Amino acid sequence: MIExxxxxxxxxxxxxxxEINNNYSFSEDERRDLSILLCNRAEGVGSDGILFVMKSEAAKARMRMFxxxxxxxxxxxxxxxCVARHVIEQVExxxxxxxxxKAVLAVEQVEEIHSGIATFSVAIEPVSFEVESLPMxxxxxxxxxxxxxxxxxxxTFTALSVPNPHIVTIVDEVDQELLEAVGKKANQLPAVFPRGVNVSFVQILEKNKIFVQTYERGVGLTNACGTAMSASTLVSTILGQNEIDVPIVVINKGGLVNCVVEKADRRYTIQLRGNATNVYTASVDIDLDEKQWEWITSTTHxxxxxxYEKLKDYAASQV
Structure with a gap:
């Protein structure tokens, strides 16, 4: 049984x-197989990925995302x-x-970005524009x-790692079909992107407000990608009129976040601030050998x- x-x-x-409080211990093959089995939207639970919260000798916890x-x-x-919220609530x-x-990152609970939405800020770093860091x-x-x-x-694209690989283009209007086609193509070019790449289209709505949609490596079109929104915000400050040290509103298909670009000693960091919503808690029985699973319990929040639907409606009205 897995909770x-x-x-x-x-x-x-x-x-x-x-894994900390439940004392789970998965092999690397089991992590991969769990992700393929449970994330499947047709036959599994359905999700963009699995977050494994593990013990760490360097921090309160370690996050691995498949x-x-x-x-x-x-x-x-x-x-x-989401991991920040979980750990913060656990350790109080x-x-x-x-x-x-790539790094030990500071996370904290901050002022709400929208009424009733518990908001968490996470540091997105290290940031590099060297193409070899993607690699590209x-x-x-x-x-x-x-x-x-x-x-x-x-x-035209700007390439950067944050630290996962991204290419960002600023467009007059986001064309989802074109984004999907470009995203698929980019991830079928190992001679250019040996480890694949996340592709984002950015529409500047007004000063310090942008709309971002992303083709996420290993996933496809997503409602939102946190590192992509962070990377896109940074690109919009370099190539556009958006400001450093000011919260930039980032609208996405799934809602909105705030991103703050900071620069010190010629190095950029980004603060990503947004929700971490728990939809339900559940437990399932898993048979990885047979690639089967079944529900045991589920409690909806x-x-x-x-x-969150109220925030999502508000975000949709801003585009």
Missing amino acids: FIKCHGSGNDFILID NSDGTEAEMCGNGLR ESKVNIETE NFEKSEALDEVIPELSNSL QHEIDV
């Missing part, structure tokens, strides 16, 4: 499995908010550190508003769902 929380950050939904295709992501901003502290693959094979050491010939002759 989990179904949760989401900006509609980017996850299965959160607490995509729905069984691959592991270096970082997940929306998922980190307002600010803690969480270990991720390109003729220059950086790709800032550049054409990537193998991908598109009509769009209807109040949290209802409150």
